[in-house]
Amino acid sequence: MIIPTGMSAKEIVNDLKENYAKVRRLLDEDSKNDPEEEPYFSKYKAKEILKNMYGVLCNMQEAGSGLTKVQIDALKGIVLLSIGTIDMETDEYTSCEKALKEAEEVLLPSALAPEVIILLLNVLNNLGLLWSFRGQPEKAKGYLLSSKKICEDFKATLLMPVPIETILNIVTPKEETSLMDFMSLEKAHTLTLYYLAQVYGALNECVKAAIYCHVTLRRQLMYNDYDPIEWALNSATLSQFFVEQNGFYQSRYHLSAASTILDQYETELLESEIHDEEYLARKETFKHRSADVARCWVKYCLLLMSASKDRLMSDAESVTDAITDLSNLTLEDDENICGGDMKRLKFLDLNVSKYEEKITDKYLLTYEDAREVFICCQRWLNIAKDYYKPDTLASDHIELVQDWSQSYAYLAFFEEDDERRAKMYKRRVDMLEDLLKELNPTYYLLYCRQLWYELGQVYSEILNIKLEKLNKLKEKPTPHLLKKINMLCEKSIESYDNFIASVKDKNGVMPIRLDSDVVKPAINAYVHIGRNSMKRIAVDKNTHLSYVKKSYESYQGVVDICKNDPEAAKMMKEEYALCQEMVNILPLKIKKLEKDLQA
Incomplete structure (x- = not known):
């Protein structure tokens, strides 16, 4: 931006205002229509304008401009942040770091100023993101924790943030704009916590990563700043981490929250009067993601049954004292994210009892306990199989049938009657053999290999039950029983032979x-x-x-x-x-x- 000689300070500010509007138009609108051969055309054009703006701001004096030093620094900050963001989007990381570090130096002395706070948080967030991209999560963590603390310190002042648009007189401060500015601050803070979740994951501090994920989800709900489908999927995904740590209490809660949000979204869909292409696309996405959440519920059921089986087999005397809520986990909560109490990971004002009441979060001790979880698992399997059909989504369908088979395997463990156990194993045989008939080993060799091996195991289980029956007989065994034993031996051997041949x-x-x-x-x-x-x-x-x-x-x-x-x-x-x-x-x-x- 070249300034004609003799321009007044007020005219310079107006020019900055016009050029900032041009930059926003280039980045927010024009860049979407850039040609394939020049994908960054609008971004580079905006960057040139920003560089000129920064030159003007460096020479601007407070006198006569109507702006304070803090406001001028804030304008420098938004220009440098915008340049850094463009550099990051165009993979120019060295110049990105230079622009963001310069922005940090300009803004940090006035960190708690209302005009600076949102900009500084975004600068620090982007520095955290940059160092994450560079594979240095420890360095990224430093910037993000700094952003978190500065935001908390600012909120303690009870001041309201002031956006760049107000400084340039693009908008006049009103009650509704003040609320939007506050939301911009909270959005930047939520982003800090989200990035911290990723960074702690990269540092293998998985529990902290999970807690930050929860806090991010909680804040999105609190400020009504979320996409229901994406939120539900993220909550269900988080549940999978907890269930793998035997945190069934936390896992069930997050799954229940995911299903509750999906229910709310479905109600909204059903109330829609316009059934256009967008509506049909939303409906299809809902069905798809509902099936994915159902699969997470299936995994919850299977892991609860599996963990219960392992406990019963390993230490039968202490199973009644088994902890399933991670309350025995020691957490150094020096960042004050959940007070060190894993049971405090809740979403305010979200009633999830409808789903929590359907299934336990405690270890299973009896067949009746296992059967309730098994029935729940079948319901979720049916929802998932309704979407993942064999003719359209074969791989997912195969995995669901494998989960289906596994659910019978765990239920059979809790069944004491040999005949009923044998029938459960026979049910597994039928579903696995039916599935194998549908699969071409040329295209699905790995799945066929898994199914052959599993079939070998199942036939062996039934064989052992029949041999035990034979050993208990006092009279001469019937030809039918002997024939059955030989058939089971041959079927097991055939399945294992198929597996070995595939190797x-x-x-x-x-x-x-x-x-x-x-x-x-x-x-x-x-x-x-x-x-x-x-x-x-x-x-x-x-x-x-x-x-x-x-x-x-x-x-x-x-x-x-x-x-x-x-x-x-x-x-x-x-x-x-x-x-x-x-x-x-x-x-x-x-x-x-x-x-x-x-x-």
């Missing part, structure tokens, strides 16, 4: 070294084939010999894997030792059977 190369040869995520299941598959081969009931010696040979080959498969991979041998030490023993023993049995056949 081998195109020539059917096992790789010298397996990928680390395949080692454990591959060895377990071989071990189960070896065991189940020996559990088959043979009607003649030839058949018996073939079963023993199959068992030997499977145990040898484990020995080969572990000999070629010392890490695998170390990881599966017990299984390796067992298989080495069986590889030494079974040849003697094979020779004896062959000798008997020749006799």
Whole structure:
């Protein structure tokens, strides 16, 4: 901006006002229509105007301008902040840092001035964001904590912030504009807390990150500054962190909040009288995200059942004292975010009892406890499956069926009646085999591999129940039971064989070294084939010999894997030792059977 000689201070201020309006128009409107070959055309144009404005401001005197030094510094701050923001958006991080650091130096001496506060918070937030981009979260944290403290100090003064538009006389201060200015301050502060959540996540201070996420969500609700779908999804996502820490109290609460906000949004949708394309798009987004929140509820149910099972198996004497609300967690709350009390993570004026009352947040002790959670899980699964259908969203549908199968597995653990347990496992078999029929291994090999392995496990579980029944019989077993046992052995072996075949190369040869995520299941598959081969009931010696040979080959498969991979041998030490023993023993049995056949 070139100033003609003899311009009065008042004219200079008017020129600044006009140029600032041009900058805003370029950044807020024109930049959206920039050509693909020059995507930053409007931004660069705005940057040139801003540079000229900054030159004028550096030479401006208080006398005659009608502006105080603080106001002139505030104008310098908004210009430098705007330049820094443009540099960040155009990936020019070095010049971005230079502009933002200069803005910080200009504004910091008047940090608590109403004209400066919002600008300074945005400058510090952007410096935090910049250092996050550069992979230095510790440095980013320093700027963000500084922004947090300055905002809290300003609010203690009970003053109202003054925006740049007021300084330039673009708007006249009124009651409603003052409220908007206050909201701008709160919005900048919310952004600080949101960035702190990300930074603490990067620093692996996950609990603090989660708490800052909660505070961000709470403030968005408090100031009615949120998109309902996005808010619900973020709250449900946060619940997943808590549930993984066995914080079922906090997880259930955040899921309930997500579902409550979705209910409110659905009511708003149903009341809409205009059913145009935008409405249909909103409806589709609602259905999609409702399915996602339902999936988070499914994970909650599965993890509650899983954690309850683990506790019952590990320490049956202390299960009644189990803590599920993270109240045993020590939190150094030197930033005063929740008073160190994890139970205080609540959203004011949001009644979530409708959903909290549907499911417990305590560990399960009995079949009746587990059944209630199981039924709740089925409801959420049905909502999710209604959206994630096999013909449109196959991968998601497969994962939902796997979750469905897992829910039966956990319920079966709590069931004491063998026949009913066997029926639950049979239900799993049906759903997994039906799913496999729909899948082409060429395109869904990893999923097929998981399903084959799971089927091998389920058939083995049913087999063990039937063998236990056989061992308890006092009279001679029926041919039907013997046939059933053989069928279960064969089905389990077939499923594990399919899994192992999927790990081998195109020539059917096992790789010298397996990928680390395949080692454990591959060895377990071989071990189960070896065991189940020996559990088959043979009607003649030839058949018996073939079963023993199959068992030997499977145990040898484990020995080969572990000999070629010392890490695998170390990881599966017990299984390796067992298989080495069986590889030494079974040849003697094979020779004896062959000798008997020749006799």
